[in-house]
Amino acid sequence: GAVVSQHPSRVICKSGTSVKIECRSLDFQATTMFWYRQFPKQSLMLMATSNEGSKATYEQGVEKDKFLINHASLTLSTLTVTSAHPEDSSFYICSARVAGRLQGTQYFGPGTRLTVL
């Protein structure tokens, strides 16, 4: 149980294009999902917290107009990297917390590797 998927697993795009990454909780409902970014050989940095039916909460220094987050249902959150540039190349990982459990464990997706040429 508690499986989180991400799609796509890998994407290569040209500079200036937008890329959408999906995060799905497959066997549970998640009122809260989290988006992280991980640079090579570095730790995970929280970008934003996504709450179903409301606006996402962004961490300091993360541009909300560049990283658009939509959490339209209890099983799906999307991250759109708008007008991507090479410096946006990174490993993006989402996690989901079981609905109704504020202190619950976060379950992580397998990640999406974005390469911007």
Place this chain on the structure above:
Amino acid sequence: AQSVTQLDSHVSVSEGTPVLLRCNYSSSYSPSLFWYVQHPNKGLQLLLKYTSAATLVKGINGFEAEFKKSETSFHLTKPSAHMSDAAEYFCVVSDNAGGYNKLIFGAGTRLAVHP
């Protein structure tokens, strides 16, 4: 503010020998602590978690960790390393302020296991 420090960026052990990955935390109140493992180009897998119950926590794949409040430590151990244990390990503290658990990650420890 919560924070976590992993004391070793790299640890190298021989197969069959014990593993010790060190973690110290800083928290203004009783924390929730986790260890996650990440294999290359993969997502994170939860090894174990401490949430104010027993101080010795047993996890998957033979790993365990002991919460020591007096030392503000949560070191991860395993009696006998296996080649498949080679991976990146993250010690994580949960910041429960604001009613939701925001995870604060340590810098990670890369474990290498030699034959």
